[in-house]
Amino acid sequence: MSETGNRPYDAVVIGGGINGCGVARDLTLRGLRVALVERRDLGAGTSGHSSGMIHGGPRYLLREREVTRASCVDAGRIRAIAPHLCFRIPFLVPILRGTSRVMAEALEAYMEAYDHFAPLKDGRPHTRLSADEARRIEPGLGPEVAGAVTFDEWGIDGFRLCLMNARDARLHGADVFTYSPAVALLRDGAAVVGAVVRTREGERRLEAPVVVNVAGPWAPEVAQLAGVTVRLRRGKGVHLVYGRRLGNFGIMTRAVDGRWIFVEPQQNGALLGTTDDDTYAGADELRVSRDEVEYLIEGIAHVLPSIRDHRFLRTIVGVRPTLYEYGRSPDALSRDHAILDHEEDGAPGLLTMVGGKLAYYRAMCEELADAVCRKVGSQAACTTHVRSLPGAGAADAGLIAERFLVPEPAAARLVFRHGSDARQMLESAQESDRGVLCSCEPVLRAEARYALDAEGATSIDDLRRRTRLGEGTCQGTWCIGRASALLHEVGAASVEQAHRCAIESLRERWRGRTAALDQPGTATLATEELMQSRYFLVGDYGRLPWA
């Protein structure tokens, strides 16, 4: 059964990653009527599996100076509109013994060039450190390290950045449909005039003179709905997730093949990444191999040998929707983006944007929104660089902890994730919701309930993206069962759905953990044994009629 949306839109945006959420917000703030549709959850694809950096892209300085400049300008703006979501990551680039004086000077000159852009993003200029100085601030550096240079970047929670863009769009009138894949495009002759989406309640026709395809790695499939071919070089990017910070700095160095890789503090833990290899597998069926894991660890161990003493909790894998080009290595491909107007392909009304980086999503979305506005004849100007995202006001974690009798670390992370909304969340929370749902992070019940009530979460996996529930050391051993009860308690799930959500969530966690189970050491096996005992021995989940 097909139901016509109760109003026509100016634009239908397909894809709820950062580009979709960002362009939906941009267009909505310009006064356009927008529908944002996403096949799964917001940020569930590439955006949620990135390094979580709003970086200036020093890597692109030589080849694509404009990408670096645009990245830095936009990083500064993102930092200004979402100060609570950003955290400074000082990076250290070790200089290895045997590096020629010329090469070391070149690196320094390179960083000096980057310094020109640093003020654009409230970044600090680079410093040059001797071997002793480098070791003093990062004692884990190995004997190969003869010195270092530093620079700094901004880290961010990619999920929440998507979510806050979508939320602001909705606050200003956009309709957001999650778990609603676009299954067809509406045509009027050749023109694309909307999309049919399969929502959980049934099919809906969303009519609009412009359809924006920002489905990331799935962009070719969406374009194909209009018979249009879009080509991508899809790059598989693997990260290892550690349960705690491994040092005070991010460390950037070269892997065995000369590629730049890094380990960085991120949230309560650390990320080590990334690989970049062409992938031809479906974006939903990627697996991480032992080779990829060892490649990353070996690269960091070259300068930080102690990396091998730490166990990683899991792997995450995402797909870069990079612009197609034949005959270059994945690393050498342009990180620039492209807006394709498919009028030339016989599908007027359909725009696709591919490529680009999380770091300057806002600028890309502005450019894309300009293109949409030209199509619909709007003169409205972009305001996303001056209007703050929700929660951008000030909040004091210490005062919140004292006032609501919650642990200070819990209050601090609430402020980081929700900014000025944190206080309101606790003010309206029930007494018992000051309790801890996920002890690794920690996530308070109040935050999870808020995600269910106000942020559109419908499953434990959605809760994880919004709150980081189950992202910590125990990988869901304690919190997944508690969260399934909460889903039922708030009326978001029946008993059957609550159990099914728990099992799906255990499966999702497991997929990222199989590579971690193979690493040296016993701790991961012990954690796993505990998880198996809780859910499959005591809970007997294997026998549930819904398993």
Added chain:
Amino acid sequence: MGVTVIGGGAAGAVAALAARAGGAAVDLRSRGWGATALSSGAIDLAGDPAEVAGDPWAGRPCAARNFAEMLRRNPRHPLRHVREAVASALGRFCDHVPLYRPRPLDAPDLILPTDLGTWKSTFLAQGSQTAAHLPALAGKRVVVFGFRGWAGFAPKFLAASLWNLARRGGIDCDLAVGEVGWLEDDPFLALREPHELARTLDEPGAAERLGENLAAVDADLLLLPPVLGLSTVDVADRIAGAAGVPVAEPLASDRSVPGIRLQMALDRALFAAGVKRSNATQRPPGPAVLATGRFIGGGIVRGERELREALFDLPVVVPGAPGSQLSGPDVGGPHPYLSAGVPTDERLRPDGGPPGLFAAGAVLGGYDAIRERCGLGAAIVTGHVAGTLAAEIA
């Protein structure tokens, strides 16, 4: 010469008690609590092999039948060596740990509620848990109670889920939800851990006070949060006495208080039996029982890639693992690493071990305590036999 027992969980404690009963002086070495203290309080002996996914109660078999079937299906199961000792080992265990009342091996399995809102079949459980045996609840009114202001227990979800699953099993009982005040003047109640609440119920008169708060409830059974005492064994009975209604608690998988209660009861039994304790970790001379557990307990460890036994560097078998693959593709298993452990001869002497060494409990390889549902039962029976054999040569 005395017997040294390494490991103080169920297997080690039972081995130490058996060795004492055999007349030996016993030195029990442990680094701390392990998997026993994390257990639900239920003692599995052998799961129902006819279990079908999707049908929670296909048949209602008994431990004796399950046990024979389990050994038939898994000819490498270490319990095959000790089958004659099952009844006496479990009987001795109940003597030492009065939380448990003995049941005949041919009694139908218990079907008990869990803190995840499911029902679990098992052989033996603590008195406070056995009271919620599902078949006995047919036609009864059960009220699941939470503590006001404490969200460490989910009565609404439990009531709905247990009712739903019971009905699928053909048992109709009325499951309602209630809320009772406990520690309401504690400003940090929302943040309290289960064992902290349990400790408050150990205090003199506390169980009675909670029972009085529940006295007006119209029910055949009250299902309370699984925090009914840490070191006291009769908290549930005392609450029931004051309330005038039987009281039970579900099996616990989340920061399990019944597991800690079991461990503390074992510790008391060891003290009462005159077992000497230390935390020495070197290899013992003379007769000894290795009861160090699997990964949680630390008995099996991994260096670079290979699994090995931690104390004697004994070889470890990982049945069913092709190559070095330790885990299966689905989270639901089976997972070879869960069956990893040391193989033994028919007298529980580990392959490659020094003379006089016996092994018991989860350090033994060849069985999957989770899928075969025999964990604590195997620990108790092998612990009893290993302790007895060690005392014989002491």
